[in-house]
Amino acid sequence: MTEPREMIRVExxxxxxxxxxxxxxxxxxxxxxxxxxLIGASGSGKSTLLRCLNxxxxxxxxxxIIEGExxxxxTHDLNKVRQKVGMVFQHFNLFPHKTVLxxxxxxxxxxxxxxxxxxxxxxxxxxxxxxxxxxxxxxxSRLSGGQKQRVAIARALAMQPDIMLFDEPTSALDPExxxxxxxTMKELxxxxxxxxxxxxxxxxxxxxxxxxxxxxxxxxVEEGKPDQIFDQPKEERTKAFLDSIL
Amino acid sequence: xxxxxSIFTGSFDVFMEGLWLTxxxxxxxxxxxxxxxxxxxMLKISRIKVLEIIADLYIWIVRGTPLIVQIFILFYGLAEIxxxxxxxxxxIGLAFHSGxxxxxxxxxxxxxxxxxxxxxxxxxGMNRSLTMRRIVLPQAFxxxxxxxxxxxxxxxKDSSLASFIGLQELFGVSNTMGSNSFNxxxxxxxxxxxxxxxVLILTIAVNQLEKKLAVSD
Numbered sequence: 001m002t003e004p005r006e007m008i009r010v011e012x013x014x015x016x017x018x019x020x021x022x023x024x025x026x027x028x029x030x031x032x033x034x035x036x037x038l039i040g041a042s043g044s045g046k047s048t049l050l051r052c053l054n055x056x057x058x059x060x061x062x063x064x065i066i067e068g069e070x071x072x073x074x075t076h077d078l079n080k081v082r083q084k085v086g087m088v089f090q091h092f093n094l095f096p097h098k099t100v101l102x103x104x105x106x107x108x109x110x111x112x113x114x115x116x117x118x119x120x121x122x123x124x125x126x127x128x129x130x131x132x133x134x135x136x137x138x139x140x141s142r143l144s145g146g147q148k149q150r151v152a153i154a155r156a157l158a159m160q161p162d163i164m165l166f167d168e169p170t171s172a173l174d175p176e177x178x179x180x181x182x183x184t185m186k187e188l189x190x191x192x193x194x195x196x197x198x199x200x201x202x203x204x205x206x207x208x209x210x211x212x213x214x215x216x217x218x219x220x221v222e223e224g225k226p227d228q229i230f231d232q233p234k235e236e237r238t239k240a241f242l243d244s245i246l
Numbered sequence: 247x248x249x250x251x252s253i254f255t256g257s258f259d260v261f262m263e264g265l266w267l268t269x270x271x272x273x274x275x276x277x278x279x280x281x282x283x284x285x286x287x288m289l290k291i292s293r294i295k296v297l298e299i300i301a302d303l304y305i306w307i308v309r310g311t312p313l314i315v316q317i318f319i320l321f322y323g324l325a326e327i328x329x330x331x332x333x334x335x336x337x338i339g340l341a342f343h344s345g346x347x348x349x350x351x352x353x354x355x356x357x358x359x360x361x362x363x364x365x366x367x368x369x370x371g372m373n374r375s376l377t378m379r380r381i382v383l384p385q386a387f388x389x390x391x392x393x394x395x396x397x398x399x400x401x402x403k404d405s406s407l408a409s410f411i412g413l414q415e416l417f418g419v420s421n422t423m424g425s426n427s428f429n430x431x432x433x434x435x436x437x438x439x440x441x442x443x444x445v446l447i448l449t450i451a452v453n454q455l456e457k458k459l460a461v462s463d
Contacts, residue, residue, distance in 0.1 A: 054369055056365055056368065056369065079368075079371045079372070079373050080371070082368065082369055082370070082371045083370075083371035085369075086369070086370075087365075087366075087369035089362060089365070089366065089369075091362055093360075093362035093363060093365060093366035094366070095363065095366070095367075095381055095385075096385065096462055097384050097385050097388065097462050098462075099462075106370070106380065106381075107367075107370035107371060107372060110372060110376055110380060111370065111371045111372055111376070112371075139461070139462040139463075140462075141462060141463055152366075155370070156369070156370070159370055159371060
């Protein structure tokens with residue numbers, strides 16, 4: 001078997017907001033086609049870690065290596081890096097002044113320089129894929145939360161990223177809409193997309209995750225395959241966390 | 247009443263000339279004011295201290311002095327170094343004035359657009375200026391339309407001050423005709439009607455624009 005390609009490596013990452021130290025010496029590795037799920041209580045630093053990976057937050061020190069290249073905010077063109085690392089947000093952050101299709105084709109046209117025709121073709125394909133083939137010309141305000149999040153996923157995919165980051169993608173959804181978004185993410189994972197997912201959906205972590213990372217108070221407490229983490233957690237804190245939510 | 251009506255109709259041609267000048271003054275000054283306003287709004291949100299101070303200084307000076315003083319300084323004061331035509335002294339003075347208020351309107355509107363919009367755009371690889379141009383400003387503009395419309399109304403009425411440096415715009419016409427006939431009141435009523443009509447039309451236009459921009463709500 002060939003060695004899997006390493007998509008993300010994080011070494012000794014530290015991050016503070018003012019006096020508040022939110023990430024301590026984080027080490028993380030994400031291989032190609034892996035779905036890595038970050039779990040932990042609110043405030044454990046998992047979202048901050050995710051946001052450091054596409055440089056919406058800047059680390060204080062440590063290394064972030066994306067596809068073999070160590071990326072530094074002051075020497076790298078972060079816009080280029082971000083094109084490879086798509087992100088889906090808790091609150092969707094769709095562009096309200098653009099239609100569903102407009103949201104999806106904006107960056108491919110403006111950033112990648114795709115022709116409008118090409119972008120529309122690809123945009124429609126992606127919207128069909130996430131089950132929104134009948135919503136091209138609708139404005140986001142007319143969509144349900146689940147539909148909005150699927151548009152957001154299509155929008156990120158339109159840049160043809162190598163890695164997708166999901167920051168609590170279902171936390172802002174009504175319970176009955178969570179399933180459709182998780183289903184879309186599951187399909188994406190099965191197609192081989194490299195994904196890092198911050199979520200409170202333990203069912204998803206167990207079923208779709210290849211690797212689960214439990215964080216607490218800015219540190220990685222324990223990580224492993226889903227079965228091991230959920231069935232035989234080694235750390236007391238992991239056990240306590242899982243007992244509290246399951 | 248009959249007298250007023252005959253004055254209103256009899257002065258129509260002269261007032262049309264005044265109206266034309268008022269409209270030119272207003273449109274020219276407001277276009278320049280939008281550019282100035284955008285520029286200083288960008289300085290204010292630049293997060294570069296010295297640029298912010300420059301913008302604050304500009305806004306402070308404009309808001310802190312009467313418009314008529316600003317126009318007089320431009321026209322009479324600067325005339326010693328550079329003779330600036332009345333039309334341009336008034337247009338630039340009005341633009342300089344409205345620009346400060348427009349800058350604040352635009353800045354407020356930009357800052358009301360949530361951080362998530364910028365983050366989403368940046369996460370797609372869009373750079374700062376692209377994000378501003380394609381994502382933030384269009385939304386900010388929409389939000390600013392009612393306040394901008396209000397500021398345009400103020401700008402149109404403020405253009406009456408141009409009469410004090412000799413421009414025969416609407417108010418200048420009414421003032422001249424009043425003094426020529428020693429009968430001011432009918433002419434002031436007449437000019438009031440013209441201003442009311444302009445503002446009415448502008449109000450309707452702004453409302454229409456708001457409706458049109460609301461399609462995405």
